[in-house]
Amino acid sequence: MEPTDDNSGGTGQQADSRTDDEYWRQQAEASQDAVRRLTARLRGRDDRIALLEVAFSRTMIMHHVWAAHLERKLERLRQPDPASHGRGLPPEHGHESGVAVRLPHLTRTLQALFDVMQEYWSEWDPDRPPKSSTVARAIDEKLGLKGQANGEASRSAQTFAAALRPDSVNEADGRHR
Numbered sequence: 001m002e003p004t005d006d007n008s009g010g011t012g013q014q015a016d017s018r019t020d021d022e023y024w025r026q027q028a029e030a031s032q033d034a035v036r037r038l039t040a041r042l043r044g045r046d047d048r049i050a051l052l053e054v055a056f057s058r059t060m061i062m063h064h065v066w067a068a069h070l071e072r073k074l075e076r077l078r079q080p081d082p083a084s085h086g087r088g089l090p091p092e093h094g095h096e097s098g099v100a101v102r103l104p105h106l107t108r109t110l111q112a113l114f115d116v117m118q119e120y121w122s123e124w125d126p127d128r129p130p131k132s133s134t135v136a137r138a139i140d141e142k143l144g145l146k147g148q149a150n151g152e153a154s155r156s157a158q159t160f161a162a163a164l165r166p167d168s169v170n171e172a173d174g175r176h177r
Helices: 006-078 108-121 132-143 155-164 167-173
Strands: none
Touching: 108 132, 108 155, 132 155
C-alpha cells in the first residue's frame, strides 16, 4: 500500500533537506573556523620559528666573531706585531716602548745597541735629530771600543750608529741614496 496523499510525503523530504542543508552549513562553518584557528596557530609558529632563526644566526655570528678575536689575540701573543710599541718584550729588556722583536738570544752587543737606540731615538725632535757622531761615541762607550786617533768614534760604532738611524731621517737629509 502506498499513500495516496502526496503532500504528506513531500513535506517530510523538504524538512529533511532543510535539516541536511543546515547540518552541512554548520559543518562547513565549523570547518572554516577550524581552518582559521589552525592558520592563525601556524602563523604564530612561523613567527616564532623566524625569531629562533634570527637568534641562531646571531649566536652563530657572535661565535665566529669571538673565535676570530681569540685567534687574533693568540696570534699576537705568539708573534708580536712590529707596531706593538714594545708590548711583548720580556721585562728584563727594560724598554717600555718601541718595536717588539723575537730573537733566539740577546748578546751584550745587541743589548748595548738597543739601549743606545732607546736613549737617543725614543723621544727625538724631528727638527733636531741626534748627531750620528754623538750616537757613535755613546756606542763606543757602551761597548768599550776605542775611538779613532783623529778623535772620531770607531768605525764599528759609526756603522752601528748609521744602522740605528731611522729611515725617515736618512731620507730627509739625503743620506744613503
